[in-house]
Amino acid sequence: MTNMNLYSRGDRLFVIVNMMLIGIFAISTLYPFIYIASLSMSTGFEARAGRVILTPVGFTLEAYIRVLSEPLFWSSYKNTFIYTIGGTLMSLAFIIPGAYALSRPQLIGRRFWNLMVAFTMWFNAGLIPFFLNMRDLGLLDSYFGIIIGFAVNGFNIILLRNFFEGIPRSFEEAARMDGANEFQVLWKVYVPLSKPAIATVALFCIVSRWNGFFWAMVLLQDEEKIPLQVYLRHVIVELSDDEEFANTLLNATYSFETVSAAIIVCSIIPVLLIYPFIQKYFNKGILLGGVKE
Amino acid sequence: MIRHQGAGPATEELVIEAREALRHRVRRRAIWVGDHFRREWQIYVLLAPTIIWFILFLYKPMYGLQIAFKDYSIFRGVAGSPWIGFEHFQTLFGNDQFLRAIKNTVIISFYSLLFGFPMPIILALMFNEVLQQAFKRTAQTIVYLPHFISSVIIAGIVITAFSPSAGIVNTVLGWFGVDSIYFLTKPEWFRPIFVGTGIWQEAGFQSIVYLAAIAGVNPSLYESAVVDGASRWQMMWKITLPSIMPTIIIMLIIRIGNMLEVSFEMIILLYQPATFETADVVNTFIYRQGIQGGQYDLAAAAGLFNAVVAFVLVMAANTIAKRYSRTSLW
Numbered sequence: 001m002t003n004m005n006l007y008s009r010g011d012r013l014f015v016i017v018n019m020m021l022i023g024i025f026a027i028s029t030l031y032p033f034i035y036i037a038s039l040s041m042s043t044g045f046e047a048r049a050g051r052v053i054l055t056p057v058g059f060t061l062e063a064y065i066r067v068l069s070e071p072l073f074w075s076s077y078k079n080t081f082i083y084t085i086g087g088t089l090m091s092l093a094f095i096i097p098g099a100y101a102l103s104r105p106q107l108i109g110r111r112f113w114n115l116m117v118a119f120t121m122w123f124n125a126g127l128i129p130f131f132l133n134m135r136d137l138g139l140l141d142s143y144f145g146i147i148i149g150f151a152v153n154g155f156n157i158i159l160l161r162n163f164f165e166g167i168p169r170s171f172e173e174a175a176r177m178d179g180a181n182e183f184q185v186l187w188k189v190y191v192p193l194s195k196p197a198i199a200t201v202a203l204f205c206i207v208s209r210w211n212g213f214f215w216a217m218v219l220l221q222d223e224e225k226i227p228l229q230v231y232l233r234h235v236i237v238e239l240s241d242d243e244e245f246a247n248t249l250l251n252a253t254y255s256f257e258t259v260s261a262a263i264i265v266c267s268i269i270p271v272l273l274i275y276p277f278i279q280k281y282f283n284k285g286i287l288l289g290g291v292k293e
Numbered sequence: 294m295i296r297h298q299g300a301g302p303a304t305e306e307l308v309i310e311a312r313e314a315l316r317h318r319v320r321r322r323a324i325w326v327g328d329h330f331r332r333e334w335q336i337y338v339l340l341a342p343t344i345i346w347f348i349l350f351l352y353k354p355m356y357g358l359q360i361a362f363k364d365y366s367i368f369r370g371v372a373g374s375p376w377i378g379f380e381h382f383q384t385l386f387g388n389d390q391f392l393r394a395i396k397n398t399v400i401i402s403f404y405s406l407l408f409g410f411p412m413p414i415i416l417a418l419m420f421n422e423v424l425q426q427a428f429k430r431t432a433q434t435i436v437y438l439p440h441f442i443s444s445v446i447i448a449g450i451v452i453t454a455f456s457p458s459a460g461i462v463n464t465v466l467g468w469f470g471v472d473s474i475y476f477l478t479k480p481e482w483f484r485p486i487f488v489g490t491g492i493w494q495e496a497g498f499q500s501i502v503y504l505a506a507i508a509g510v511n512p513s514l515y516e517s518a519v520v521d522g523a524s525r526w527q528m529m530w531k532i533t534l535p536s537i538m539p540t541i542i543i544m545l546i547i548r549i550g551n552m553l554e555v556s557f558e559m560i561i562l563l564y565q566p567a568t569f570e571t572a573d574v575v576n577t578f579i580y581r582q583g584i585q586g587g588q589y590d591l592a593a594a595a596g597l598f599n600a601v602v603a604f605v606l607v608m609a610a611n612t613i614a615k616r617y618s619r620t621s622l623w
Binding site: 008010011014015018019021022023025026028029030032033035036039047048049050051052053093094095097098100101102104106107108113116117120122123124125126127128129130131132133136137148149151152157181182183186207210211212213214218229232233236237255257260261263264267268271275278279 | 326329333335336337339340342343344346347349350351352353354355357358360370371416419420422423424425428431432434435436437438439441442443444445446448449450452453454456458459460461463464467493497524525526558561562576579580583584589592593596597599600603604607608
């Protein structure tokens with residue numbers, strides 16, 4: 001459709017109006033982020049008075065200095081990195097071998113194992129039994145519990161299994177001739193050929209780990225272990241109701257609002273940094289996700 | 294072994310022969326299985342961790358679901374607690390808060406569907422009409438972004454933007470002489486804010502599916518339409534939209550199948566006691582009763598109810614969609 005140059009006047013008008021509408025939608029998507037960024041760099045009084053609209057008013061970085069001087073901010077940031085990196089590596093350590101085994105035709109009970117994985121996508125026991133199970137396993141308040149407890153999910157396994165199944169058998173024959181065993185075939189043939197699919201799964205894991213807050217909030221009591229999102233919730237959601245606390249933060253240079261905004265900006269930055277990679281692989285991933293049972 | 298009266302020696306011989314053959318087959322099968330594991334054990338080593346993980350973290354909780362029918366106490370454990378039948382379910386269906394949660398779940402899902410479902414389709418159709426590739430890519434990059442931002446941050450933005458003191462929404466309303474409104478404490482505002490936030494966050498990303506469907510439309514349809522002098526507006530309505538209709542219907546069925554899956558994490562972040570009336574859904578009810586209130590058995594019963602209804606909906610949606618498209622969703 002792109003290289004048609006025969007427009008009528010109506011077509012030209014249509015194309016222009018369409019672009020304007022898309023532009024408006026894109027701007028309204030972007031605006032809240034700009035607003036928050038500007039708020040974080042404004043002075044507390046200007047923010048409180050509702051004078052921040054588009055650009056910072058009375059530019060100051062005091063809110064950031066306040067945020068960065070908070071030890072809990074740093075420890076939660078560190079924890080988020082631990083959960084994201086540890087969790088993603090743990091996920092791949094389960095998902096790659098598991099998906100490979102499920103893709104092998106000679107596996108006895110292959111239908112059963114596949115169904116066992118797929119069934120969990122349609123039915124799960126729910127919050128309470130999962131929580132009690134974690135408690136019974138002694139995984140409350142532990143780094144390891146968060147990392148292992150959410151390592152695998154049916155969708156990622158099936159996505160990768162489908163990709164493995166799509167790789168022609170002929171690729172592994174040479175390796176088999178040289179006497180390679182299953183581990184070697186997986187590691188030397190399938191993994192290198194599946195880099196895009198593995199990258200997609202890894203990005204799914206990274207994003208959900210980075211953003212995950214609910215279970216971390218439920219399973220972790222110890223402040224030292226909470227990730228950034230739980231800390232964020234504590235500050236932004238719980239303290240926002242607390243007028244008195246908000247007033248203690250208010251001074252000429254920063255206010256509760258600008259401090260919240262500054263924390264939001266700090267936690268978005270890493271997502272923005274990996275966003276180009278996400279864009280590259282997610283579009284593919286969501287289409288690979290036309291998952292078959 | 295049963296010996297029938299009057300069975301001659303010939304029959305007996307046949308029986309013995311048949312047993313012999315069966316024994317032989319079983320032995321051969323055993324040898325084959327033994328051989329198979331000796332040859333292919335590595336595959337099972339690769340599979341084992343995943344299966345163990347599924348049993349330990351997803352199937353064991355299903356066993357734990359039995360507390361929905363028990364008077365659960367932490368000290369007695371899942372197996373040791375006494376059975377009480379359907380008592381928790383009776384309690385739930387006599388509980389106004391639970392009934393309210395079901396009602397809210399259905400209403401919020403319905404609004405999300407009504408306003409949220411068409412948006413990505415419209416966006417995809419619009420993106421398809423953009424001729425400048427650079428503009429299209431930039432706009433797509435922007436509208437996909439909120440999908441990757443955590444719900445805590447989105448909630449933080451919403452809370453800040455709607456705040457009565459400094460929020461931009463009240464600032465703008467102030468220009469028109471409207472008094473400051475504390476939106477997040479007003480029950481009548483919760484659903485519009487929640488549904489609107491969901492659309493803002495997901496509409497762009499969800500348009501990818503429809504863009505992929507549009508990419509698959511046969512270009513010759515457009516070529517002949519151009520020869521016939523069709524305008525772009527006509528082509529969008531008469532060619533693009535009908536061509537992606539199967540995808541639209543499949544997505545609609547999936548959405549209806551996932552009705553109960555309102556993003557309760559976002560609700561937990563945005564609601565407060567003042568807005569429970571319109572905001573409390575089944576999952577937030579479970580969270581409050583069970584994890585915050587310690588009534589594990591009652592909350593597990595509510596969860597079981599939720600899971601069974603969701604399972605039936607998803608299975609029905611899958612079957613209908615399969616029949617419709619002749620391709621499985623999964």
